[in-house]
Amino acid sequence: MKKLSRLSLLSMALIAAFAVMASGPARALVEIDINKANVEPLPVAITDFISGDELGAQISGVIAADLKRSGLFAPVDKGAFIEKISNPDAAPRFEDWRVINAQALVTGRVVKEADGRLRAEFRLWDTFANQQLSGEQFFTQPENWRRVAHIIADAIYERLTGEKGYFDTRVVFVAESGPKTDRKKQLAIMDQDGANVRTLTDANSLVLTPRFSPSRQEVTYMSFEGGQPRVYLLQLETGQRELVGNFPGMTFSPRFSPDGQRVIMSLEQDGNANIYTMDLRSRATTRLTSTAAIDTSPSYSPDNSQIVFESDRGGRQQLYVMNADGTNQRRISFGDGSYSTPVWSPRGDLIAFTKQSGGKFSIGVMKTDGSGERILTSGFHNEGPTWAPNGRVLMFFRQPAGSGGPQIYSIDLTGYNEQQVSTPSYASDPAWSPLLE
Numbered sequence: 001m002k003k004l005s006r007l008s009l010l011s012m013a014l015i016a017a018f019a020v021m022a023s024g025p026a027r028a029l030v031e032i033d034i035n036k037a038n039v040e041p042l043p044v045a046i047t048d049f050i051s052g053d054e055l056g057a058q059i060s061g062v063i064a065a066d067l068k069r070s071g072l073f074a075p076v077d078k079g080a081f082i083e084k085i086s087n088p089d090a091a092p093r094f095e096d097w098r099v100i101n102a103q104a105l106v107t108g109r110v111v112k113e114a115d116g117r118l119r120a121e122f123r124l125w126d127t128f129a130n131q132q133l134s135g136e137q138f139f140t141q142p143e144n145w146r147r148v149a150h151i152i153a154d155a156i157y158e159r160l161t162g163e164k165g166y167f168d169t170r171v172v173f174v175a176e177s178g179p180k181t182d183r184k185k186q187l188a189i190m191d192q193d194g195a196n197v198r199t200l201t202d203a204n205s206l207v208l209t210p211r212f213s214p215s216r217q218e219v220t221y222m223s224f225e226g227g228q229p230r231v232y233l234l235q236l237e238t239g240q241r242e243l244v245g246n247f248p249g250m251t252f253s254p255r256f257s258p259d260g261q262r263v264i265m266s267l268e269q270d271g272n273a274n275i276y277t278m279d280l281r282s283r284a285t286t287r288l289t290s291t292a293a294i295d296t297s298p299s300y301s302p303d304n305s306q307i308v309f310e311s312d313r314g315g316r317q318q319l320y321v322m323n324a325d326g327t328n329q330r331r332i333s334f335g336d337g338s339y340s341t342p343v344w345s346p347r348g349d350l351i352a353f354t355k356q357s358g359g360k361f362s363i364g365v366m367k368t369d370g371s372g373e374r375i376l377t378s379g380f381h382n383e384g385p386t387w388a389p390n391g392r393v394l395m396f397f398r399q400p401a402g403s404g405g406p407q408i409y410s411i412d413l414t415g416y417n418e419q420q421v422s423t424p425s426y427a428s429d430p431a432w433s434p435l436l437e
Contacts, residue, residue, distance in 0.1 A: 041074035045102035047085045051110035062149035067165040071417030078101045097127040120148045135161045136436045166388040170433045172210040172219050176405050176426035194421045209253050215260030253297045258304050266296035288326035301344045308342040308351050332370030347391035354383045363396050376415040386432045397428040
């Protein structure tokens with residue numbers, strides 16, 4: 001049994017009760033090749049979960065939306081279903097699902113327990129192998145039903161692809177409102193699908209560059225409160241805010257190290273901007289670059305051993321990589337145009353970036369030595385990529401020509417499946433959380 005402590009949410013594997021269940025691991029139904037130009041979505045039937053109210057259908061609806069949004073799955077139209085599932089514990093009539101080309105089937109139920117909690121359970125079936133692939137049940141408070149749906153979608157995603165899912169995550173971003181001449185910017189947070197938006201700061205002070213901690217429910221961001229840019233830490237659960245440091249000059253682009261023990265940032269002094277790291281326990285600061293240039297937007301590799309950053313030391317913004325102690329600084333971007341906002345993939349194999357060339361702003365990825373550059377999307381103004389925790393999907397923000405303000409979009413590593421993430425207001429500078437605990 002595993003416990004998700006923040007929500008007092010429990011899950012356990014369902015016990016196999018009939019012979020059709022798999023006796024061992026089954027072969028994944030789809031293999032993901034992230035370098036493939038396009039992936040044919042897997043047809044999957046997701047039935048309304050059995051329940052005494054509309055909640056079962058709502059949970060299955062969120063699951064279907066998550067899987068469809070990934071671009072790897074094609075939920076089958078419910079109007080095509082032949083069998084009506086009335087007992088999710090019984091084996092389905094597999095031939096009824098094969099005839100509508102549903103290669104996988106999801107069934108489930110939602111029950112309100114005597115203590116007020118919800119029990120949600122699901123089973124995932126391979127309709128061509130006539131066997132169950134997985135099944136789990138979860139207990140939580142009713143208000144957490146959407147999170148249960150995301151967790152189930154993650155379990156299905158992982159079982160069918162062999163990769164970790166990314167649906168049980170949140171995104172912190174800058175919510176923008178008002179006219180361009182008097183734009184208000186607040187820190188806000190939402191589920192990865194755009195649901196449950198709430199603001200974290202008021203509109204009295206400009207905020208920029210929010211970034212999630214990899215190990216705690218905490219974000220770092222820059223605020224112009226009092227007219228001076230400072231870096232803050234914000235505890236999401238308590239709302240407690242802490243000043244990282246009161247540095248002379250400007251501070252830019254704060255970001256956590258992968259172990260959550262340090263914050264790396266750019267500090268401007270005497271017209272130059274260099275990269276510094278601060279130990280969050282001792283508050284000791286270490287300078288990593290020392291150039292008569294602008295070095296900014298640092299991002300650690302997932303093993304903490306290297307840092308990618310942008311610098312105009314060669315005349316225009318390019319990407320550089322150095323060791324975590326500041327040694328062995330070397331340029332890795334050599335294409336036309338300028339490069340900015342680099343972010344190391346959680347997998348460790350790629351670096352995402354913004355590229356400006358030929359009047360367009362593009363979001364792209366390259367290998368960590370600068371080779372294999374691929375542009376995923378281009379437009380009037382795209383900027384600020386952030387990785388899903390499984391390293392397969394990126395979010396970024398775009399301001400189309402003539403629009404009133406920016407919006408958040410997502411795209412996968414194939415360069416296909418670009419989608420807008422709807423928000424109540426204009427939105428910029430997203431930062432993806434790790435999987436919730």
